[in-house]
Amino acid sequence: MQKRWLSAAAAISALALIVGACGGGGGGGGGATTAKTVKILSSLPMTGASRTQTVEIVNSIQMAIADTKINNVTVQFEALDDATAAKGSWDAAQEAENARKAINDKSVVAYIGTYNSGAAKVSIPLLNQAGLVMVSPANTYPGLTKPGKGESNEPNTYYPNGKRNYARVVPADDLQGAVGAVWAKDLGAKNVYIVHDTELYGKGIADVFRAKAKDIGLTEKGYEGAQKADNYRALANKIKDSGADLVYYGGIVDNNPAVLVKDLKAVAPTIKFMGPDGINCSEFLKQAGPAGEGVYSTFGGVPPEKYTGKSGDWLKAYDAKYQNKSPNAYAIYGYEAAKVVLAAIAKAGDKADDRATVLANVMGTKDYDGVLGKWSFDANGDTTLTQFSGSVAKAGAWAFDKELAVK
Helix, strand or coil, X not given: CHXXXXXXXXHHHHCCEEECCCCCCCCXXXXXXXXXXXXXXXXXXXXXXXHHHHHHHHHHHHHHHHHCCCEEEEEEEEEEECXXXXXXXXXXXXXXXXXXXXXXXXXXXXXXXXXXXXXXXXXXXXXXXXXXXXXXXXXXXXXXXXXXXXXXXXXXXXXCCCCCCEEECCCCHHHHHHHHHHHHHHCCCCEEEEEECCXXXXXXXHHHHHHHHHHCCCEEEEEEECCCCCCCHHHHHHHHHHCCCEEEEECCHHHCHHHHHHHHHHHCCCCEEEECHHHCCHHHHHHHHHHHCCCEEEEECCCHHHCCHHHHHHHHHHHHHHCCCCCCCCHHHHHHHHHHHHHHHHHHHHHCCCHHHHHHHHHCCCCEEECCEEECECCCCEECCCCEEEEEEECCEEEEEEEECCC
């Protein structure tokens, strides 16, 4: 499916996808009484290792728009790439350029993104000053929204106008890092070595895991940052000599955790390896090859094979449209993020093209009955959903292992 879609990826990045609308939808109101045209932009890394996931998120946003009819409102969509070929992953300058493009196009009423929490750190304050709402299907760094969960100036530094304009439909890492540590202990780990990729997301979740591991009695054998590299042989030998029985990696697939796994398994084949949603993708397993067998990962929600009810119906529709029975776990979050934005536009009625009204409607989302279940945004813009699951790599694919509770 990836190769088939990529032939159209450049066109989607360059051209707006237009959906005419003529009826109420998505939990919103009846729409406008006079004709309106509004635009939604997404900003995701469409270049590099994350592309497998972001292609499916864009697919899902398109599905949401096609599924939603709003009286007298035409919704346009454009998918922007916040990655560069030179870097092979998201780039701060490119993300800032995307945010400014959204700000300067007065028809844009919502920004869906980012995929990486570090990128969100760039765009949130820019969009905040312009009064433009931003909804993420994937950011999990707690400091973006939660006081006392990051640096001392977070999250206020991201909201220069003093009002929140950012929300996310996925649970934050202050929950995910903690359930990872508890699961590690349940798996029999006693001595852990913690590695992160030095980025905002990776270090943030590693620090949460670290704190919870200490709290529940796991012994820390090492903690360090490891930037993207072509080999980690020295680090692998250091971990082996430490006596650790589990390595926890905080980071994203773009920064070569698969290389770390291969180098580690070469010298310590029995050691356990666990990571968060940043490695929970097919690209990680493809890169890791046989060394990826038995790797553990956590994720907010449950994997597609466990979808039931509305999420199960969504999966059937996604498969029918894209011939994919098992999209990455973020795909459904892309759909939900878009539906919440569309509901806010519909509720705005004749103010569907007014950024302030759409922003207020999104941030005021309560008891939303979507494909993820019934949930709300709290005062910080965080979802009230707290469900997590653990998966294990088996035969080159992620297999659901168990639901994980927040303790």
